[in-house]
Amino acid sequence: MTSTAPTAQAAPPVHDEPTHPCIRCGRPVGPGVGLCEECNPLGLRDVASTQVHGAVFLALALGVILLAVAARMAVAGIGPFSAQVDGVAPGAGGQGIAVTLTVTNHGTASGQTTCRVTGADNRGGGPVAFLLSPQIAAGATLTFTETTTQLSAASAPLVTECQSP
Secondary structure, eight states, X not given: OOOOSXXXXXXXXXXXXXXXXXXXXXXXXXXXXXXXXXXXXXXXXXXXXXXXXXXXXXXXXXXXHHHHHHHHHHHTTBOOEEEEEEEEEEOGGGOSEEEEEEEEEOSSBOBOOEEEEEETTOOSSSOEEEEEOOOBOTTOEEEEEEEESSSOGGGOSEEEEEOOO
């Protein structure tokens, strides 16, 4: 007598453990493992994630320090600047006022400065104009005129102070 019942075939083995590809070749490896046995035949330990993050942090910190040193060297010797308001006139076409400033660079390198111009009675709540000077050579004095719409003739008399970088 022969059986007509179907015979059970062996099912392929099921992997319960999740896998991800090997870093080098792409073969599936288990969690916490970076390289398969063929790419890492000696079974050497992988780099820990804290080591990788630490190396990235050190590289970023070194980059920030190098940028700070480069920036400091780029502005070394510029300023301090002293300035005074030499004149105020109506602006061209009736737009704002033309302010004439005399600025002295007391530093050892040429550079520009931004001058903050306000009314003499301004206690921090009034209008303010920021004027960028042209390039001023080391130890030189330069007089220039800039037009601003932030101030009016009613703001006169004006005072200024210029910042060093």
